Amino acid sequence: MASSKTSSAAMAALVAAIFLAAVLPCRASSLATVDEPAKYNKPSTAPAPSPPPPVQPVIVVQGVIYCKSCRLRGYNSGMDASPLPNATASLVCYGDEESKYRVLNQTSTATDKNGYFLVMVYDVDMFDRHSCRLYLRSSPTRLCAKPFIPSNAKLGLTLVRDQSTTVLPRGARGVFHAKTALMYAPATAGKCPPY
Numbered sequence: 001m002a003s004s005k006t007s008s009a010a011m012a013a014l015v016a017a018i019f020l021a022a023v024l025p026c027r028a029s030s031l032a033t034v035d036e037p038a039k040y041n042k043p044s045t046a047p048a049p050s051p052p053p054p055v056q057p058v059i060v061v062q063g064v065i066y067c068k069s070c071r072l073r074g075y076n077s078g079m080d081a082s083p084l085p086n087a088t089a090s091l092v093c094y095g096d097e098e099s100k101y102r103v104l105n106q107t108s109t110a111t112d113k114n115g116y117f118l119v120m121v122y123d124v125d126m127f128d129r130h131s132c133r134l135y136l137r138s139s140p141t142r143l144c145a146k147p148f149i150p151s152n153a154k155l156g157l158t159l160v161r162d163q164s165t166t167v168l169p170r171g172a173r174g175v176f177h178a179k180t181a182l183m184y185a186p187a188t189a190g191k192c193p194p195y
């Protein structure tokens with residue numbers, strides 16, 4: 001009887017030992033898995049990747065300047081006009097009360113061989129499609145320098161949002177263009193620039 005008691009006590013001890021043996025490695029490994037994330041966290045003490053440089057918001061206004069009724073390079077018979085390179089436009093925006101009635105008056109890039117120009121407006125608070133107008137600013141040649149569109153120097157062209165530009169440049173809040181091409185014309189019909 002006593003031996004069976006002993007053996008059952010020994011059995012209980014053995015079971016406990018097996019139990020502990022089974023549990024301990026498990027706890028050890030669970031501790032290890034707890035430790036590991038700490039290891040992975042270590043890189044966070046290394047310098048964090050530098051944040052991307054701030055993107056400056058910008059509004060892009062684009063357009064074309066043509067020379068009316070002159071057959072120059074790139075002549076468009078439908079418009080009866082040709083691209084006028086090296087001309088400039090002005091974008092003028094009239095601020096409201098919030099902008100303290102400031103006036104933005106920015107000169108475009110000189111037109112390229114396609115008559116294309118661009119104005120980058122970084123003073124985005126000043127830009128409101130409804131209070132901004134495009135004007136002819138300068139012609140590269142006296143031979144095509146008479147304002148034609150707009151013909152009245154006081155009446156600028158209104159802007160529309162460019163729907164065809166689906167991929168905007170970084171920071172661009174919007175791209176706008178004049179409803180029509182801007183145009184100069186020769187002061188005397190037929191007296192066109194030589195290019």
Ligand SMILES: *[C@@H]1O[C@H](CO)[C@@H](O)[C@H](O)[C@H]1NC(C)=O
Binds near residue numbers: 085086140195
């Ligand atoms: C435009 O300007 C550039 C630089 O001033 C000049 O080299 C070029 O000949 C001009 N083009 C026209 C068509 O006037």
Ligand SMILES: *[C@@H]1O[C@H](CO)[C@@H](O)[C@H](O)[C@H]1NC(C)=O
Binds near residue numbers: 090092105
């Ligand atoms: C914008 O600036 C140009 C060049 O200085 C000037 O000729 C034009 O009158 C100005 N427009 C306005 C509305 O201030």
